[in-house]
Amino acid sequence: MVRAGSWIVGFFRFWYHFIIGDDWTMAAAVFVGLVISAILNSNHVVAWWLIPIVVVVMLGISLRRASARR
Amino acid sequence: MVSTGVVPVLITTFLASAVEAIEMVTIVVGVGATRGWRSTIIGTVSGFGVLALVILILGAALQGIPIGPLRLVVGALLLVFGLQWFRKGIMRVAARGLAGMAGEQPEEAAEWTGPGIDWTAFVLAFKGVVLEGLEVAFIVVAFGASAGQLGAGILGGVGAIVVVGGTGLALHQTVRRIPRSFLQLIVGILLTTFGSFWSLEGLGVNWPASDGAILGLLVIYVATATTYITLERRRAFGMRAAA
Numbered sequence A: 001m002v003r004a005g006s007w008i009v010g011f012f013r014f015w016y017h018f019i020i021g022d023d024w025t026m027a028a029a030v031f032v033g034l035v036i037s038a039i040l041n042s043n044h045v046v047a048w049w050l051i052p053i054v055v056v057v058m059l060g061i062s063l064r065r066a067s068a069r070r
Numbered sequence B: 001m002v003s004t005g006v007v008p009v010l011i012t013t014f015l016a017s018a019v020e021a022i023e024m025v026t027i028v029v030g031v032g033a034t035r036g037w038r039s040t041i042i043g044t045v046s047g048f049g050v051l052a053l054v055i056l057i058l059g060a061a062l063q064g065i066p067i068g069p070l071r072l073v074v075g076a077l078l079l080v081f082g083l084q085w086f087r088k089g090i091m092r093v094a095a096r097g098l099a100g101m102a103g104e105q106p107e108e109a110a111e112w113t114g115p116g117i118d119w120t121a122f123v124l125a126f127k128g129v130v131l132e133g134l135e136v137a138f139i140v141v142a143f144g145a146s147a148g149q150l151g152a153g154i155l156g157g158v159g160a161i162v163v164v165g166g167t168g169l170a171l172h173q174t175v176r177r178i179p180r181s182f183l184q185l186i187v188g189i190l191l192t193t194f195g196s197f198w199s200l201e202g203l204g205v206n207w208p209a210s211d212g213a214i215l216g217l218l219v220i221y222v223a224t225a226t227t228y229i230t231l232e233r234r235r236a237f238g239m240r241a242a243a
Helices: A002-019 A024-042 A050-069 B006-035 B037-063 B067-096 B119-146 B150-170 B180-202 B212-242
Strands: none
Touching: A002 B067, A002 B119, A024 A050, A024 B067, A024 B180, A050 B067, A050 B180, A050 B212, B006 B037, B006 B119, B006 B150, B006 B180, B037 B119, B037 B150, B067 B119, B067 B180, B067 B212, B119 B150, B119 B180, B180 B212
């Protein structure tokens, strides 16, 4: 029972580490970016530009925040 | 478009596996050299057995999913994971340049002299292989399946483990000098590039120049990495100067 519990905890810890990692705001921004891209695309608006902008901007914000913490 | 070329799949999965294989080999060689080899090798082989099982199950499951939804889900996962390595790679290369892992010592240095299995060596080697390998096993299978090149993906992953493992056994100090941070940055950029491309393709978004957009994304992200590394170094230099 305890072993099954630790496997479940380990499973969720793996996915948390894989998706969220050290900065949850980057994963959240990617998710929001993909949702907005899907909405733009379904309204026949060109949408390929949004995710690269999200990547570049969020990296800058996250790096700045990490530097400030150090 | 259904499949991506074999070469980008081989390069990306090889480099991604190499990043984790360096740490894996450092742990295994460190444990083997200090606690003895027999239990370390049993732990390592058991760890690879678990990873092979994960790859088989995951590979079979992913091949049954249509390419559009697969690319959306896998692309989004590779994008968020790739961004983490992208960010860590920038921070580490800015701080340490092309330094390897030299100086980081594995734990548990007491040599085992008793009979039977040394469970400490077994567990350390097993956990080292499984924990370092699990993320890469997922990346290799997901990347290969999304590119329509599952075989090439697995070949790239296994190839890296064989090359880094062979180097580690022959010259174990050399493995610790491979610039892992720089490799992590390159793989972060590659995963973010393919993750951006596939996730939007999975949504049905049309890229300008079709597959040529991958090259455009790569150029943008390499320029981003170079700019942020320069800025991070200037920021660190400014902090040191102010202190």
